[in-house]
Amino acid sequence: QLRLVESGGGLVQSGGSLRLSCATSGFVFSAYSIGWFRQAPGKEREGVACMNTRSDSTLYADSVKGRFTISRDNSRNTVYLQMNNLEPEDTAIYYCATPRTSSCPDFVPGRYYAWGQGTQVTVSS
Numbered sequence: 789q790l791r792l793v794e795s796g797g798g799l800v801q802s803g804g805s806l807r808l809s810c811a812t813s814g815f816v817f818s819a820y821s822i823g824w825f826r827q828a829p830g831k832e833r834e835g836v837a838c839m840n841t842r843s844d845s846t847l848y849a850d851s852v853k854g855r856f857t858i859s860r861d862n863s864r865n866t867v868y869l870q871m872n873n874l875e876p877e878d879t880a881i882y883y884c885a886t887p888r889t890s891s892c893p894d895f896v897p898g899r900y901y902a903w904g905q906g907t908q909v910t911v912s913s
Contacts, residue, residue: 790814790902792884797907800874804911808869810884810904817865821892823847823900824858824869826880826909835895836882837869847892851877874911881906 796808808824823838837858838847846858857870867884885900893899
């Protein structure tokens with residue numbers, strides 16, 4: 789059974805950092821690109837970052853470039869999102885997802901096949 793389980797969310801002050809993790813199982817993690825999305829209250833789900841299978845190509849939303857870094861450990865079937873210099877606008881539920889392709893598609897949620905349950909990130913001003 790395919791599973792993605794996010795962790796690492798929490799409450800942090802503006803300017804702080806968090807590291808999210810997404811542990812996966814039930815599929816060949818190393819064969820697929822993997823990404824992070826977020827959804828704030830009253831807003832649509834938006835793509836944040838994506839990394840391809842070989843970790844040599846990444847995609848970032850403009851709003852997080854230079855602050856967030858995606859990485860993956862294929863030996864642990866886990867993807868990470870290091871978030872630095874957090875802003876209140878980053879407050880959202882963060883989800884990991886895979887499109888089941890080796891390279892990252894764009895951030896259209898419908899192109900991502902499997903999702904985790906999400907982890908809440910709250911940034912206070």
